[in-house]
Amino acid sequence: MSDVLTQLSTVLEARKAADPDSSYVASLHAKGLNKILEKVGEECTETLIAAKDAERSGKTDEVIYETADLWFHTLVMLSRFGLGPDDILEELGRRFDLSGLDEKAAR
Numbered sequence: 001m002s003d004v005l006t007q008l009s010t011v012l013e014a015r016k017a018a019d020p021d022s023s024y025v026a027s028l029h030a031k032g033l034n035k036i037l038e039k040v041g042e043e044c045t046e047t048l049i050a051a052k053d054a055e056r057s058g059k060t061d062e063v064i065y066e067t068a069d070l071w072f073h074t075l076v077m078l079s080r081f082g083l084g085p086d087d088i089l090e091e092l093g094r095r096f097d098l099s100g101l102d103e104k105a106a107r
């Protein structure tokens, strides 16, 4: 897993018990799961709009920015359940192994 994801997931875990007045992530947890899901939905929509704009303009800066917001809020949601990026990467790795694509790519 990337260093950034590892370090970010450690900070997100700590923020579950932090003061909501001093931390954006703690303030989301204090508002509850529905608020976190609302943010995931918002960032998902903003990512779709950025992708449509990029198709027209050829500029991808906003796609990167909005996808980072989407990943971030998804990580906050996962941390609520004691999950982190390693759990998702493990699942993706399992699917990749099942597909046999790693062997085909090596040929």
Ligand SMILES: N=c1c2ncn([C@@H]3O[C@H](COP(=O)(O)OP(=O)(O)OP(=O)(O)O)[C@@H](O)[C@H]3O)c2ncn1[C@@H]1O[C@H](COP(=O)(O)O)[C@@H](O)[C@H]1O
Binding pocket: 008, 011, 012, 015, 022, 023, 024, 025, 026, 042, 068, 069, 072
């Ligand atoms: N990576 C991020 C990150 N990405 C996005 N955001 C916040 O996510 C929000 C994005 O929502 P919007 O674009 O809708 O902006 P907004 O209008 O301010 O949000 P709302 O008022 O609608 O909730 C912004 O407030 C951003 O600041 C993030 N906030 C924090 N982090 C990381 O999380 C760590 C913990 O953050 P704190 O909890 O603030 O200490 C930090 O060290 C950062 O590394």
